[in-house]
Amino acid sequence: MAPEATTAVAVPRPPLVGRLRSLLTLGIVAAVVVVSFRQTDFDLLALFTGAADFWKFFGRLVPPLSEVGTDWGKYLPQLAKPLIETLQIAYVGTFFGTLLAMPLIFLASATTALDPVSMWVARVLLTILRSIPDLLWAAILVPILVVGPLPGAVALSLFSIGVLAKLGSETVEAIDPGPVEALRAAGAGRLATIIYAVVPQVAATMVSYILYVFEINVRASVIIGYVGAGGIGFTLQNRLNFFDYTGVGLIIVVIFAVVLVIDGLSVWARSRLI
Amino acid sequence: MSHIEFREVEVTYKTGLRALKGVNLTIPRGQFLVVVGLSGAGKSTLIRTVNNLVVPSKGSVHVGGVDVTAARGRQLRQARSDIGMIFQTFNLVKRSSVLRNVLSGRLGDVPGWRGVLGAFPREDVAYAHECLARVGIPEKAFVRADALSGGQQQRVGIARALAQKPSVMLADEPVASLDPPTSHAVMSDLKRIAREDGITTIVNLHFIDMAREYADRIIGMRDGLVVFDGTPEEATDKAFEEIYGRPIDREKDLRGA
Amino acid sequence: MSRAATAYQVPPTPPHVRRGRVLAISLAVLSVVLLVVVLATMDLPTWQRVKAGLDRTMPPLWRGFTNPDPEVFPLAFRSMLQTLFMAVLGTLLGGLLAFGLSFLAARNLLGGTLQAGPGKALLVAIRTFPEILLAIIFVAAAGPGPTAGIMAMGIHSIGFLGKIFSDVIEGIDQGPMEAIRASGGNGLHVFLYAVVPQVLPEFASNVLYRFEINLRAATILGLVGAGGIGGPLIQRLQFRRWDEISMFLIVIVGFIVVVDFLSSTIRRRLV
Numbered sequence: 001m002a003p004e005a006t007t008a009v010a011v012p013r014p015p016l017v018g019r020l021r022s023l024l025t026l027g028i029v030a031a032v033v034v035v036s037f038r039q040t041d042f043d044l045l046a047l048f049t050g051a052a053d054f055w056k057f058f059g060r061l062v063p064p065l066s067e068v069g070t071d072w073g074k075y076l077p078q079l080a081k082p083l084i085e086t087l088q089i090a091y092v093g094t095f096f097g098t099l100l101a102m103p104l105i106f107l108a109s110a111t112t113a114l115d116p117v118s119m120w121v122a123r124v125l126l127t128i129l130r131s132i133p134d135l136l137w138a139a140i141l142v143p144i145l146v147v148g149p150l151p152g153a154v155a156l157s158l159f160s161i162g163v164l165a166k167l168g169s170e171t172v173e174a175i176d177p178g179p180v181e182a183l184r185a186a187g188a189g190r191l192a193t194i195i196y197a198v199v200p201q202v203a204a205t206m207v208s209y210i211l212y213v214f215e216i217n218v219r220a221s222v223i224i225g226y227v228g229a230g231g232i233g234f235t236l237q238n239r240l241n242f243f244d245y246t247g248v249g250l251i252i253v254v255i256f257a258v259v260l261v262i263d264g265l266s267v268w269a270r271s272r273l274i
Numbered sequence: 275m276s277h278i279e280f281r282e283v284e285v286t287y288k289t290g291l292r293a294l295k296g297v298n299l300t301i302p303r304g305q306f307l308v309v310v311g312l313s314g315a316g317k318s319t320l321i322r323t324v325n326n327l328v329v330p331s332k333g334s335v336h337v338g339g340v341d342v343t344a345a346r347g348r349q350l351r352q353a354r355s356d357i358g359m360i361f362q363t364f365n366l367v368k369r370s371s372v373l374r375n376v377l378s379g380r381l382g383d384v385p386g387w388r389g390v391l392g393a394f395p396r397e398d399v400a401y402a403h404e405c406l407a408r409v410g411i412p413e414k415a416f417v418r419a420d421a422l423s424g425g426q427q428q429r430v431g432i433a434r435a436l437a438q439k440p441s442v443m444l445a446d447e448p449v450a451s452l453d454p455p456t457s458h459a460v461m462s463d464l465k466r467i468a469r470e471d472g473i474t475t476i477v478n479l480h481f482i483d484m485a486r487e488y489a490d491r492i493i494g495m496r497d498g499l500v501v502f503d504g505t506p507e508e509a510t511d512k513a514f515e516e517i518y519g520r521p522i523d524r525e526k527d528l529r530g531a
Numbered sequence: 532m533s534r535a536a537t538a539y540q541v542p543p544t545p546p547h548v549r550r551g552r553v554l555a556i557s558l559a560v561l562s563v564v565l566l567v568v569v570l571a572t573m574d575l576p577t578w579q580r581v582k583a584g585l586d587r588t589m590p591p592l593w594r595g596f597t598n599p600d601p602e603v604f605p606l607a608f609r610s611m612l613q614t615l616f617m618a619v620l621g622t623l624l625g626g627l628l629a630f631g632l633s634f635l636a637a638r639n640l641l642g643g644t645l646q647a648g649p650g651k652a653l654l655v656a657i658r659t660f661p662e663i664l665l666a667i668i669f670v671a672a673a674g675p676g677p678t679a680g681i682m683a684m685g686i687h688s689i690g691f692l693g694k695i696f697s698d699v700i701e702g703i704d705q706g707p708m709e710a711i712r713a714s715g716g717n718g719l720h721v722f723l724y725a726v727v728p729q730v731l732p733e734f735a736s737n738v739l740y741r742f743e744i745n746l747r748a749a750t751i752l753g754l755v756g757a758g759g760i761g762g763p764l765i766q767r768l769q770f771r772r773w774d775e776i777s778m779f780l781i782v783i784v785g786f787i788v789v790v791d792f793l794s795s796t797i798r799r800r801l802v
Contacts, residue, residue, distance in 0.1 A: 033623060036616035049673070054682075057672030088569045095566050131787040132780070135663065135751040139764070140780075143771055144588045146576040153573075178365035182431075185325050186438055187355030187382025192389040196378045200369045223663045227754055227765070230574070240671060248671075252664060260659045371548070396541070404539040416545050 061249030072250045079232065079254055085149055086231035086258075089224070090217040092153040097160025097217075098210050104161065105168035111180065112172060112194055126169075130162030134220040138229040149230030156217045156224075163216065167209045168202070175201045208270040215266040222255045277303040277474045278324060278442065282333035285319050285498075293319040294330070295498040303441075304472045306465060308485045311495035312518055317478040320495065321444050324476065325357045326350060337442060355382025358435025358473075362447035364427045368420035372411075372430050375419050376402040379437035398437075405433040409463055425456035432464060436471075443468060445477040449484075457481075461488050482514055482522070588771070595773020603775045606763065607782040613677065614759035615786065617752075618745040621681045625688020625745075626738045632689060633696030640700060640726075651697070658690030662748055666757040677758030684745050684752070691744075695737045696730070703729045736798045743787075743794050750783055 104122050106112040113119035132140075137158050141151035179197035188196070225233025232251060239247040278301040285294040294316050301307055309317045322328035323335050326342050334343040342353050358379070366375045380398050381389040388394060394402075406412045409429040414422060419430060428448060435443060445464065449457035461477075465488050468475045479485050485492055486506040494502030494509075494517035502509065502517050511522055576584075634640055636650030662683055669679035707725035716724070753761020760783065767775050 032619055036619040039613055039616045053673040054669065057668065085573065088573050091569055092566065092573075095562065127788060128784060131747075131784045131791075133747045133751045135754060136761075136764075136783075139754055139768055140776070143768055144584070144592065146580055146584050148576060149573050150575055150581070176368075178361065178363050179367045181327065182359065182361060182365035182434070183378055183381065185327060185354060185357070185359040185444075186379050186434070187351040187353070187357075188378065188389065189351060189381070189386055192378075192381045192386065195390055196370070196374070196381065197367055200367050203369075219661050223661055226663070226667070236667070240667070252668070255664060256660055259661060263659055400539040400541045403541055407539070412542075415542065416548050 060245045061252065072246075072253075075247055075250050076254075079235065079251065082225070082232040082235045083254065083258065086221045086225070086233075087218065089149050089152045089156060089229075089231050090214060090221040093156025093160055093217045093221070094210065094214045096153075096157040097164055097213060100157070101161045101164040101168060104165045105172060106194060106198075108165060109169040109172040111175065111177065112190075112198060114190075122165075126162055126165045128162075129158055130166055132159070134159040134216075135224055135227065138220075138224040139227045142228040147228045152221060152224045152229030152231060155229060156220060159220070160213050160217060164209060164213050167212075168206060171202045171205050171209075172198060204273050208273050211266045211270050211273075215263055218262045219259055222258065276300040277305075277338060278476075279336040280320075280323070280333070281336070283320075283323055283330045283335060284332040285316075285323065285328060286331045293498055294323070296333075297498075297500055299493070299500065299503075301474060301476070303474055304468075305474055306468055306488065306490040307474075307476045307493060308489035308491070309476060309478050309493045309495060310480060310482065310485050310514075310517060313480070315495040316498040317495055318446055319498075321446050321476055321478055324442065324444055325354050325359060351382055355438055356440050357442045357444060358438045358440035359444040359446070360428065360431040360435050360448050362450045364424075364431050364451075366419040366427055366430055366434075368418070370419060371416050372406065372419055372422070373399075373402060373415040375430055376405055376415075376433045376437050379434040382438060401439075402433070402437050405436040406430075408436065408467060409433045423456075424452050425460060428452065428460050429463065432460070432467070436467065441473060443473045443475040445475065447478050447480070450480070457484065464488075482509075482511075485509070591771065592773045595775075596777040598774055599778040599781055600774040601778070603778050604782070607760065607779045610753075610760040610763055610779075611750075611782050611786050614749045614753070614761075615746060615790075617677050617680050617759050618684065618742060618749040621684025621749070622688055622738060622742045622745050624681065624685030625692055625741065626734075628685070629689045629692035629696055630734070632693045633700060636693060636697040637700040639703075639705065647697075651694075654690050654693040654697070656690075657686060658694060660687070660690075662687040663751060663755060666752045667755050670756045675756035675758070680749060680752040680757030680759055683757060684748060687748075688741055688745065692737060692741055696734060699730050699733045699737075700726065732801045736801045739794045739798050739801075743791055746787060746790055750787075 104126060107114065107118055108122035108126055110119065113122075134156055137155035138152055141155050145151040145154065175198060179201075180193060183193045183197050221231050221233075223233045225231040225235065226237045228234065232255060236248065236251045236255075239251060278299075280297045280299040283294055283297045284292070286292045297320065309320060311317050319328055323330050324337065324342065326335075326345065330343055334341050336342065337353060337357065340349075340353055342350070345353050367378070374392075377394055377398065380394060380402070384394060384398065403412060403415060406415055409432050411422075411426055411429055411433075414426065414430075419427065422430065431448075443464075448464070449460050452460060461484060464475070464477070467473070477488075486509055489506050492502065492504060492506060492509045493500055494513070496517055496519060502513055504513075515521055632650065632654065636647050636654055638644055638647045641647045641650075665686055666680055666683035669682050673679055673682075703726065707729070708721050711721045711725050749759045749761075751761055753759035753763075754765050756762065760779065764776070764779050767779070
């Protein structure tokens with residue numbers, strides 16, 4: 001056997017910068033996690049006891065199987081009105097959210113904005129609308145407006161404007177600028193240019209976004225009643241306060257079913273669009 | 275009587291690039307002018323100063339006596355509606371019908387609300403169909419724009435410009451994306467319509483033979499300056515070598531493969 | 532102009548165009564009619580009541596919102612920080628569990644659509660269940676506090692991240708998997724060397740996106756008692772302490788904007 005050459009090739013070490021960066025990232029993430037554990041008094045034990053409590057509670061939600069039909073059946077018609085109100089709130093919120101989002105989308109997009117100032121103002125407004133979660137809007141509006149579906153509808157409208165306008169302006173900024181240039185060159189006014197060159201390019205995507213926002217709004221509207229903003233959430237809070245766990249169980253099931261159906265319809269409709 | 279006048283036009287972009295370094299030109303009404311030159315010589319910039327899509331840093335461009343460079347707002351839109359433009363990438367709205375694309379050429383002339391609502395007067399709709407017939411594709415009126423071939427799409431572009439009832443036509447490399455036979459079909463259509471309607475036309479081309487074949491007058495640009503101004507007969511191969519600053523490459527510069 | 536001004540015959544509008552226009556117009560009209568019907572049947576308060584309510588609340592609200600109370604800033608900041616930590620743990624919990632579950636819902640790893648069915652169905656069920664409802668249940672079951680919120684966020688995140696993760700897994704390049712199997716590696720080798728490296732950046736990016744969403748969710752969960760800034764906020768809302776409320780809102784929006792910004796920057800560098 002021929003002896004191995006004694007001059008071994010030095011094994012290159014991986015670049016220092018890359019390794020430092022990954023170590024640093026790992027370190028930061030670990031630190032954040034540890035701090036989070038301590039600050040929230042969350043311990044893994046709680047996970048398991050929590051899970052156990054959860055199952056116990058769950059048991060109380062469902063009446064004995066033999067009586068599911070009668071217990072729930074009796075209660076179901078009472079839920080019809082709150083449920084309809086829930087859907088109404090979601091619809092109104094989506095409608096006005098869409099309507100008011102339209103001008104804001106074009107004002108906030110670089111491709112269609114009037115001037116830098118109004119664009120900046122529009123963007124700031126939209127950031128604020130989007131950063132406050134829908135339920136929070138509802139909680140804020142309930143003391144201002146009368147308790148009931150009104151603050152709920154307004155809250156969802158405001159939130160929808162934020163979400164829709166962000167998605168919409170991203171789409172508008174990604175369009176082909178060619179037709180816009182062509183219409184400017186032909187002497188068309190700003191509004192006409194938007195309608196003829198921008199809208200056809202984004203219309204289908206926008207409709208799918210509107211359906212997505214409706215889906216979000218239905219999810220939100222089933223709950224905002226909890227803080228007083230109308231819909232089936234209000235009934236839920238009511239039943240919880242009376243420790244009527246059977247009612248609570250039924251409401252949970254109904255909410256789940258409604259969201260499932262709306263989600264399914266929305267996904268189906270959106271797939272037909274693209 | 276000059277129709278289009280360039281007076282000491284200079285264009286310097288924000289990056290510092292001097293695209294046009296002092297252009298003086300007078301173009302009589304009805305002339306079919308072809309501008310040639312390498313990419314980056316200033317052809318696109320030159321043609322865009324006519325409808326103020328590019329604003330000159332110095333000097334001015336006058337169209338039919340109107341100072342286009344100084345025009346703003348309503349006045350600018352009025353000036354632009356008299357100037358038709360066709361583009362290398364056609365710039366049609368792909369998802370809209372051919373008819374709607376052609377009608378959008380009328381947007382500069384009809385009252386605002388009519389354009390926004392799509393309520394064009396009957397004569398305008400009729401005229402749009404007529405423009406489509408003049409470019410040879412009347413049957414495509416209700417077809418989606420992106421369902422057409424390249425040559426047909428450019429024809430729609432021409433029809434859209436025609437619908438403006440312009441006195442000036444600008445064409446920025448109109449046939450660069452098309453194959454040679456289609457290019458010639460489109461160019462001859464363009465020339466025919468320009469002659470029939472007496473439209474002053476400026477076309478950017480980079481194929482020499484095509485320039486010689488269709489132009490009334492040829493302008494050669496190089497590095498932002500006009501280096502040649504004459505008839506097709508005067509535009510010999512030697513003259514073109516001046517414009518390009520290098521010997522002619524038979525393959526690339528004449529007809530293209 | 533040298534052309535004779537002959538009137539040109541306008542061809543008739545073809546049926547498919549006509550149908551398209553009718554459809555669009557009827558949809559628009561229908562949605563407006565629906566709106567009117569909905570508004571009429573909803574339990575909306577009369578304008579007088581609304582106006583009276585506004586007259587009562589707006590002046591103090593305006594005063595409060597234009598003078599946010601700086602004294603309450605430390606409390607707001609600490610609460611929001613706790614909210615942030617809740618979101619971290621919730622996302623972590625959800626992310627880890629989703630990581631595992633997603634492989635059970637990926638068609639290309641399990642061997643087909645049928646085999647992946649139950650996993651996918653479970654993820655859909657989890658995803659559809661409203662998060663806040665989960666929080667309400669946890670609060671009712673295990674008592675109020677951040678733990679309930681973290682659990683709710685964790686479980687809901689499994690649904691969201693699980694679907695995305697399994698989509699990512701289904702989208703990977705099969706080539707490296709085949710290569711490792713061909714060179715004699717077993718399932719675990721394939722997993723570690725061919726699957727994980729391809730999916731990790733995309734996973735991480737989605738976890739960060741989910742964190743953005745969870746931060747928003749965490750601010751709400753306190754409203755139903757599950758810990759975080761929602762708790763102190765809802766008390767102040769009930770007592771209409773607008774000056775303190777506005778400071779809270781400023782802190783909330785500030786945190787969210789900063790986190791969104793950092794998150795998008797990092798995500799851009801990842802993928």
